[in-house]
Amino acid sequence: MASVQDHLDQWEHNRRFLQTIDPAYPDWIVTASLYSMLHLVEALLTADRAKARSRHQDRLQILQAEQRYEKIYDSFHVLYDLSHVTRYSAAPSKWITAEKIQKRVIGGLVQPIEKSACKLLSAAKPPIVVADLPAISLKAAPPN
16 A cells, blocks of 8 residues: 555656646646546545545545545546546547646646645644645647
């Protein structure tokens, strides 16, 4: 089983990768966003000694059931669903642009998850120090 630090390292790794993805691949931007947040959430659940999780549904149930995770759940389940839609729908670049992802996914989902999870990690016993990372900035789409 991965440690809290293992998950934090993977969160940072996936977060850096997310910012390198070509905007022509919005499905992969959303998917990388999900997996980055998944590792931050896993770090928190591991620190909280939550019950074992081997499936996405296990994680979502824990987040939904515990009031302390409410803000995380509110954004995480939407990001999870959007990731599923972008992976399995044809031609996502026709209906979701990098600009919309920056505003709605990064600003509207990822940042709230990070803010809430980092706050809860800092209040853990013992406190978990989380790196103060710069805001996520996606690669700009080339002009038409």
